[in-house]
Amino acid sequence: MASSGIRDRFRAQMRQEVKDAALRQLAEGGAQALSLNAIAKELGVSGPALYRYFAGRDALLTELILDAYADLTAAVAGAPRRLPDLAAAYRSWAVAQPHRYRLLFAAPLPGYDAHDERLVAAAQRAMTVLLEAVGPGPEPEPALARQLAAWSGETDPAVALHAVTAWSRLHGLVSLEIEGNFRSMGLDPDLFFAAETRALDRLISN
Structure with missing residues (x-):
């Protein structure tokens, strides 16, 4: 139960960090600048790792x-x-x-x-x-x-x-x-x- 709670909190934190990074991209270059690969690079994770949190660019958008x-x-x-x-x-x-x-x-x-x-x-x-x-x-x-x-x-x-x-x-x-x-x-x-x-x-x- 404790392990599940930790995973849920980590997942929620990662999803928020991804959204925060996406909002920075939007502020700098608009919706067309939204890039999961660029977000992954900023957060220091692999591109495929982000798909654990969002199914793709459109899901994030x-x-x-x-x-x-x-x-x-x-x-x-x-x-x-x-x-x-x-x-x-x-x-x-x-x-x-x-x-x-x-x-x-x-x-x-x-x-x-x-x-x-x-x-x-x-x-x-x-x-x-x-x-x-x-x-x-x-x-x-x-x-x-x-x-x-x-x-x-x-x-x-x-x-x-x-x-x-x-x-x-x-x-x-x-x-x-x-x-x-x-x-x-x-x-x-x-x-x-x-x-x-x-x-x-x-x-x-x-």
Whole structure:
């Protein structure tokens, strides 16, 4: 029993060290830089040894994405259920670790299944926080209403439309900021974000 406990702790420690090394690679070169061989070299183990902990690059990538979704969800769930507060929490998380934000929302690597059920469920948990914070808007046209109802479950399609609208604009703002676009335009990201958040709050509140 004691031996099994030691093995479990060692396995958990090694898995975390592999993920930490992978996150450093992501920060330096993006998802395309992720390399199990490079991680093995950094950790001083053989490449095949890593397959005891992750089945391959895609399995490691999936765990990193799930971790990032969980952390993002926790960040926004900890904010008051007001759109400006949720937006600020969302932005703060993304700006603090843009490599993890890109991991969630940038184009997937060739051959990677970005629609894995676990990833879809993790994304839905994050969006549920936003769904709880907005009210209904205009009724969407029937075809879109059916799609929104299928995506959001029991949520009123008019609420779901407002939530997706809010997220789309928020995601655009954050993506432009972390890629440096506002700075290159001579815009202060803080001031621009505050102005756009107020405008978005008025839109969603009406």
